[in-house]
Amino acid sequence: MKWDTLDEEPCSLSRTVAVVGDRWTLLILRECFLRVRRFEGFQSSLQITRHLLSERLKKLVRFGILRRVPYSEAPKRYEYILTQKGLDLYPIIMAMVHWGDTHMGDERGRPLLHEHKNCGKLFDPVMVCSECGEPLHAKQVHVHAGPGRKEAVG
Amino acid sequence: MKWDTLDEEPCSLSRTVAVVGDRWTLLILRECFLRVRRFEGFQSSLQITRHLLSERLKKLVRFGILRRVPYSEAPKRYEYILTQKGLDLYPIIMAMVHWGDTHMGDERGRPLLHEHKNCGKLFDPVMVCSECGEPLHAKQVHVHAGPGRKEAVG
DNA sequence: GTTTGACAGTTCTATTTTAGAACTATAGCC
DNA sequence: GGCTATAGTTCTAAAATAGAACTGTCAAAC
Numbered sequence: 001m002k003w004d005t006l007d008e009e010p011c012s013l014s015r016t017v018a019v020v021g022d023r024w025t026l027l028i029l030r031e032c033f034l035r036v037r038r039f040e041g042f043q044s045s046l047q048i049t050r051h052l053l054s055e056r057l058k059k060l061v062r063f064g065i066l067r068r069v070p071y072s073e074a075p076k077r078y079e080y081i082l083t084q085k086g087l088d089l090y091p092i093i094m095a096m097v098h099w100g101d102t103h104m105g106d107e108r109g110r111p112l113l114h115e116h117k118n119c120g121k122l123f124d125p126v127m128v129c130s131e132c133g134e135p136l137h138a139k140q141v142h143v144h145a146g147p148g149r150k151e152a153v154g
Numbered sequence: 155m156k157w158d159t160l161d162e163e164p165c166s167l168s169r170t171v172a173v174v175g176d177r178w179t180l181l182i183l184r185e186c187f188l189r190v191r192r193f194e195g196f197q198s199s200l201q202i203t204r205h206l207l208s209e210r211l212k213k214l215v216r217f218g219i220l221r222r223v224p225y226s227e228a229p230k231r232y233e234y235i236l237t238q239k240g241l242d243l244y245p246i247i248m249a250m251v252h253w254g255d256t257h258m259g260d261e262r263g264r265p266l267l268h269e270h271k272n273c274g275k276l277f278d279p280v281m282v283c284s285e286c287g288e289p290l291h292a293k294q295v296h297v298h299a300g301p302g303r304k305e306a307v308g
Numbered sequence: 309g310t311t312t313g314a315c316a317g318t319t320c321t322a323t324t325t326t327a328g329a330a331c332t333a334t335a336g337c338c
Numbered sequence: 339g340g341c342t343a344t345a346g347t348t349c350t351a352a353a354a355t356a357g358a359a360c361t362g363t364c365a366a367a368c
Contacts, residue, residue, distance in 0.1 A: 001177075001200075001201060001202065001326095001327085003177070006177075007258060008260075010262070010265045011184070011254075011265050011266070012250075012251045012252075012253075012254030012255045012258065012259075012264065012265055012266065013180065013181070013184045013247065013250050013251050013254060014181065014184075014254075015254040015258035016250040016251070016253050016254040016258065017177050017180050017181065017250070018258075019258070020250075021176065021177040021180055022175065022176060022177065023155075023157065023160075023171050023175040023176065024355095026167065026171050026175055027167070027168065027171065030165070030167045030168075033292055034297065038315080038316085039315070039316050039317070040314080040315060040316075043316095046155075047155060048155065048356095049355075049356055049357065049358090050316085050317065050318080050358095051317090051318075051319080051355085051356085051357090052354090052355065052356085053317090054316085054317060054318075064257075072315090072364095074363080074364065075315075075316085075362085075363040075364050075365090076316090076363080077315065077316070077363095078316080082292075085257050087291070087292050087293070088253060088256065088257065089253060090281075090290070090291065090292040091249040091252070091253070091279075091281040091290070092246065092249040092250055092253060093167065094249075094281060094290065095245040095246040095248075095249045095281070096166075096167050096170040096171070096174075096246055097166045097167050097170070098166075098245070099166075099170050099242060099243060099245070099246060100165075100166030100167060100168075100169040100170040101166045102242065103218075103239050103242065104161060104166065104169035104170065104172075104173070105166075105302070106162075106302070108164070108301060108302040108305045108306065109300055109301030109302040109305070110166065110300035110301065110302050110303075111164045111165050111166055111299075111300055111302040111303040111306070112165070112166065112297055112298065112299065112300050112303060113297070113298040113299075113300040114295050114296070114297060114298075115295065115296040115297075115298060116283045116285060116286065116288070116290070116294060116295060117294045117295065117296055118283070118286060118288055118294055119283060119285050119286035119288070121283075121285040121286070122285075122298075123283045123284045123285045123286075124284040125245075125281045125282070125283070125284070125290055126281070126282050126283070126284045127244075127245040127248060127249070127279045127280070127281055127282075128279070128280050128281075128282050129270045129272070129273060129275075129277045129279070129280070130277045130278040130279070130280045131270060131273050131275040131276075131277045132270065132272060132273035132275070132277075133287075134270070134272055134273070136244070136245070136248065136270070136279055137241070137244065138187055138236075138241050138244040139241075140270060140271045140272055141268050141269065141270060141271065142268070142269040142271055143188065143266055143267070143268060143269075144266065144267040144268075144269060144276075145265075145266065145267075146263055146264035146265055146266050146267040147262060147263030147264065148259070148260070148262040148263040148264050148265040149264075149265040149266060151262045151263070152262065152265070155355095155356085178326095192344080192345085193344070193345050193346070194343080194344060194345075197345095202327095203326075203327055203328065203329090204329095204345085204346065204347080205326085205327085205328090205346090205347075205348080206325090206326065206327080207346090208345085208346060208347075226335095226344090228334080228335065228336095229333080229334040229335050229336090229343095229344075229345085230334080230345090231334095231344060231345070232345080
């Protein structure tokens with residue numbers, strides 16, 4: 001597989017996988033959503049090798065998920081802030097957390113609880129249809145080839 | 155990182171990443187949701203090496219995402235069917251597809267369109283709060299340590 | 309004014325994973 | 339017997355990751 005052009009495949013899943021489809025990247029993003037911003041912060045909480053962390057942060061910046069922002073001029077120091085494109089990954093992360101809560105739990109109970117500030121309650125994320133608002137299930141969805149697929153296939 | 159025990163970390167994201175946190179696994183799951191079930195089917199549509207495909211299918215069966223079901227007795231042939239645990243991965247896949255549609259699109263338009271059979275319309279998936287039904291955004295969520303975290307940390 | 313420590317990386321070698329291709333095994337069909 | 343289909347396994351080469359040490363800048367402590 002040519003992983004270097006995966007982000008140009010005529011498949012939105014492939015394109016997303018090209019960006020966030022590896023273990024370290026997903027764990028780094030978890031830390032981002034937990035408000036970690038600095039190299040040493042990621043490194044110490046994840047125990048990732050510095051080499052790979054450096055590599056992954058560069059990639060996330062290159063794809064516009066993180067912005068490298070200086071927070072000190074001398075010495076030059078940067079922190080990594082989620083862009084809007086990065087913040088929009090939240091449903092993916094939350095969907096993964098929720099699946100883990102549901103299917104990979106143990107007797108100790110949930111590791112984290114999530115409170116929705118708007119309503120003040122502890123919640124679970126639910127995926128619904130943008131048109132009718134009903135919860136979505138795989139078997140209720142029919143897939144059609146869109147223009148981007150038809151053009152690519154010929 | 156000890157990837158072999160990632161599924162026991164006191165973090166639901168880590169546990170999910172342990173199961174679906176690599177590129178091939180995510181692409182295999184895409185095919186599953188597109189109704190692919192057989193070894194040759196996965197292999198030819200993904201161009202994955204047979205070795206890795208075999209490896210990943212075993213892992214997905216081991217984690218209870220797929221069930222290996224015989225469809226021919228002589229010679230013994232099996233197909234791989236999503237379990238309920240596997241079907242529950244749908245929000246993750248759809249969240250990724252939607253992010254790709256939104257942020258990784260090109261001038262050719264969307265590769266796939268999704269129709270919700272219940273309401274008959276083309277839709278996008280939206281993640282909402284289980285309690286108030288409002289769409290969720292990262293900045294509106296406050297995270298608390300749950301019992302599983304507290305016990306693990308001490 | 310030299311040492312220590314914090315931070316943000318880079319460089320190096322050893323190990324593990326993945327790619328790519330060939331091979332094995334069972335059975336139906338001609 | 340020879341050909342094809344399916345579902346794998348085995349092998350070697352290439353690529354990615356782990357783990358540790360090293361670099362460079364500056365502030366603060368001694």
